[in-house]
Amino acid sequence: MNRRWLLLAPLGIAAGAGASFYAMLSGMKRGTFDPRGLPSQLIDKPLPEFNLPGFSRADVVKQGRPVLLNFFASWCVPCIEEAPTLMKLRAARVPLWGIAYKDKSEATDAFLLRHGNPFAHLARDLSGDVGIEWGITGVPETFVVDGSGIVRWHFAGPLPDEAAQVLATRFAA
């Protein structure tokens, strides 16, 4: 009996590992699992205090309704990829506010002229300190902040069209 158990144990371990790797790989293929991804520490926590040229935390909370906040930069290539998706969100009347992360003002303005400006309000985080305060590791990153200033959702990387469609329907509701 012991011998059979010994024989089956490695097979069981290999099968378990295989199933786990398959789940991880198929998740990576579908885009639902990112091994390098970092969950935001802000989820279900109040938005940190900030006051940038453009808008402050108070301006966001004053809305009394959910706001979509997007960190971007003119030097960021995935942001160009994301630009059409953000324009669709603007067309769907989603309140989208932008924060230019570590970007020269002229460069930001030129970027928005070239790729379209989807933002209702634009703030400039020249030093990148607000980005660190929010725990972002790069651009673009997107947050949903609810009407009482609590962060409800976070996405790192360019927003996929599917995510934008879900956001648009949820914001319209």
Next chain:
Amino acid sequence: MIRILVVLLLLAAPAFAISDPREALPDPAMEARAVTFGTTLRCLVCQNESIEDSGSDLARDLRRIVRTKLAAGENEAQIRTWLVARYGDFVLLKPPITLFTLALWASPVLCLLVAGLVMLLMRRSTATPPAPLTEAERRRLEGLTRT
């Protein structure tokens, strides 16, 4: 020509990430503290490098923040808490023991236990040597092998 090249190559300083002396704190003891602490913090962009080793922009910003806070009199534990609140335990190169990392920390002990168990089972299951032949068997075998 080759000699000049060799000399030039020898003179070239290796490109360390924190090669900019402007980043360092004026107080060497404080700077050493910052470096020691910084090597325990993960760069969130390069992920397997510490913020002291990484050349990424975010690592440079984090080095600056660590130094500013140290110079302002904060200690390592306070800065660590500040960073973990923003980036999670992942920012620490040495993860703390939590419910989630228990398996990670316990894995060496578990491996030893499993190996010990396997060895014990194998020792126990070694077959006992076959019993010596009985007198009748011995006689029969003799009969068979005699030509």
